[in-house]
Amino acid sequence: MARQKVWRSRVGGSDTATAPHPGTPFIGVDVGGTKILGIVTDGITASIRDRVQEPTPKNPERFADGILAVVGELLDRVPGVAGIGVGVPGLVDHAGVLHYGPNVQGVLGLDIAGQLMRRFPLPAVAENDGYLTALTEHRLGAARGHDHAIIVTQGTGIGGGLIVNGQVLRGANGFAGEPGHMLIDRFGHRCACGRVGCWEAVSSGAGLANLARDVAAEGKAPGILTAAGGDPAAIRGEHVAQALAEGSPEVEEILARFSWWVAQGIGSLIALLDPSIVVLGGGLSAIADGFIDQVSDQVTDAIVGGRHRPVVPIAAADFGPEAGAVGAALRARDFVING
Ligand SMILES: [Zn+2]
Structure with missing residues (x-):
């Protein structure tokens, strides 16, 4: 409801919003740590009519x-x-204000939707990127038909979204669905968020x-070390x-450790949410063939009672x-219809 109030107070929407005609264009923008991708679709399908990409x-x-x-x-x-x-x-948050992002350091309390609506005479809505990826996979992709699903995006960091009872979970403030910053290893690597031991620090790019x-550093990847100029x-x-693309055996140990950590995080999420599917996306999808089977094999042992419950694909x-x-x-089309 907070979103509706914001929009209506700024652009004067009515209480009897009607669905836009099919084919009406909507703009979707995904802002990453390195690039901003903007596309135009009908807000119903994934058919892209136009696109613009610029560096962040x-x-x-x-x-x-x-x-x-x-x-x-x-x-x-x-x-x-x-x-x-x-x-x-x-x-x-629910009003579209970006409070904090570990991969967009220095951007704090930014009312992106408000800035867009002041510049352009159109309804605008801002969301967490993982929420939107989950919406896409739930409505049009791999999680379609699943009322309970976990979507994890592995890129520079980890994003995600949780489908609960057929809806992307928002939480009290709009901040739900940040599995990357679950603490998983007290003595682990430092995360982009500044803490030590987040899941993201062992399961993202x-x-x-x-x-x-x-x-x-253990001397088990000399070729990779040479490719990086000799500095670990x-x-x-x-x-x-x-x-991996070159078929080097050096990656086996790395991917074995990586798969184990990915499986531990997924196991915890499954224990918490009991989904019927887990979907892995993001930039690491390009090499998912190198680890997704290992992850699947190890998830069973990473969940409580893993051998006494249905396998989660x-x-x-x-x-x-x-x-x-x-x-x-x-989301833009939904927002115009429902707020
Ligand atoms: Zn973190």
Whole structure:
């Protein structure tokens, strides 16, 4: 209800909103730590009519300007847009305010939806990017038909969304669904959020690099170390992906450790939420063939009573880098109809 009040007070929406005509365009924007992707769809399907991609401004004070520029360019190109949805990586409340995001340091208390509505005469809504990815996979992708599902996106960090009783879970403040910052290893690696031992620090792209550095420091990945210029600290997820693509046996130990950690986190989530499917998406999907079977094998032992309950399938996401933007457009259309 808070969202409806915000929108109506700013753009004067009526209490009897009617569904936009099918085919009406909506803008969906996904803001990442490095790039901003804006697309135009019908807000119902994933059919993309137009797209703009720009780098995310390095300066946090220019962060909103980057989003406004992408939206402005799409509005110049596509007539008749009826609403704007934006996904951002961080804690977004029910009113669309981004409170904090570990991968967009320095952006605090930003009212993105409000800024969009002041600049453009259109309804606008902002959400957590993991929420929007979950919306896309639930409505159009791998979690379709599942009333209880966990969607985990493994990119630079970990994002996610939880489907509970057929809805993406919001929580009291809108902050639900951040599995990446569950504490999983008190003596583990430092996370982008500043704490030590988050699941993200061993199960995202950055986590994969952390584990590769461990293995290299033990002298077990000389080829990867050489590819990184001889400095373990310079090893990144890309070096692991490259070694995997080349069929190097060095990645086996790294992926075995990685799979184990991924499985521990998923096991905890399954124990908590009892889903009928777990969907893995995000940038690491490109190398998921290298670990998803190992994760599936190990999840059973990572759940309480794992051998006395139905197997929960671990599936690859149907959507790739556009999942968040597609979900943003879905959400924009929902917002115009329902607030
Ligand atoms: Zn963290």
